[in-house]
Amino acid sequence: MKTLSDAACTERSLMLHGFIDGELDAAHSLEFEQHLAACPQCAAEVAKYRAMKRVIGKSDVRWRATDALRAQVLAAVEREASAGRAAYPAPWQAQPAPRRFDLYAFIRQWSFVPTLAALAAMLFLVVLPGQHQGTLEDELLASHIRSLQVDHLTDVATSDQHTVKPWFNGKIDFAPPVVDLASSGFPLVGGRVDYVGGRVVAALVYRRHGHIINVFIWPAPPGDATTAMRDGYNLANWSNDGLAFWAVTDASADDLAKFRAAFDK
């Protein structure tokens, strides 16, 4: 295969690769081009490696991360961030108040702080009674977070709306509208059934850049559209055709409004 026999060309081998990769400075690049014009062997090598580069560089050679991995990494970052909120004092608190400082030093020794923080948050979400609407929102939020933490974001993982919709048949007693909003920047990730507010509901999963949007759907009498913000998550609620829709996400309120508009169209 190797056609370089000439010693001078062999010495140029590294230069040849530097030339292909655009890593030579102007002077060497020019020199090598002149050599190429005179040396068919090197010219053939360059052509061969350039063709190879195109084959390896095709986009489908690269592996793609799974949605499960994406969700887990997002959840891990959220855990780390909330551990950071809980475990690290603000700079102005760090120097004075020796008792608090000791407490922080104590906490910092424990590696299970992230777990504790997450656990505490979950207990709060589940245990704390609130007014009616608050409880539902808390439950939806807990469900959203749970869907990111376990490796179970979707039961049916596909971006094909015609696969997701029939999948719900027989699992729930209503037919949720499944639309693919990839063209609006919200690709469909999949669906699953979930349990919220004492009943089985449909959950559709969409993605906005790195963010996951869970849409919970169940039959309900029409009500007013509302939006809410809880613990940094945005929630939106609307109803349509006898179904109630709740979207929960860590994407911005702005994105959520766009999503709602696209979903409702």
Next chain:
Amino acid sequence: MSKVESRLFASSTSRQETITGPAVDELAQRFRQSVLPELDAAYSFARFLCKDGDAAHDIVQDAFVKAFRAYGGFKGGDVRAWVFAIVRNCYRDWMMAKRRVTRFEVTSIHEDDESPLDAIASEADTPETSLLRKTEAEAVRTVLMALPRPLREILVLREIEDLSYRDIAEITTLPIGTVMSRLARARREFAKSWSSDPAEARA
């Protein structure tokens, strides 16, 4: 530790100064915006290193937690190169752990790489691609996976991720000269297997 590496990892030691209560949210937001988009690239690199989908999954998750902890001290520069350097470190940790385990099991202590089992993809990438089909991309992956790890990683970083010699030298902590000679060797080896691969005769 090379100068470059210390630039990349200066951050990890200074975590407690850099992450504080109120700043964490802002930091997490910036991290999601600028580092998370590299998740595919990180996963791909990890998988080409360890040749195993599940292991790559764990390595990348580990790497992103470490990256987030170190992110407060990240001084800028190429985010992808920075993430790759962390992924590669996590891969090395994984290798060490694996060696410790395999020592108590049968035979194959002797090398990181070449177990035929590793070549089998362990998870479907997406439902749509799980259909069995031998594409040119898969042929490329197969040839890449058969190369020794030091050559494979250089080729992946250069041809798939399109990184400069300097970035590759930083990630692999090799001198640039070594990067260049390995790249030349890697390309020769790839060309040799590619032209003898029946899949290519078909193309």
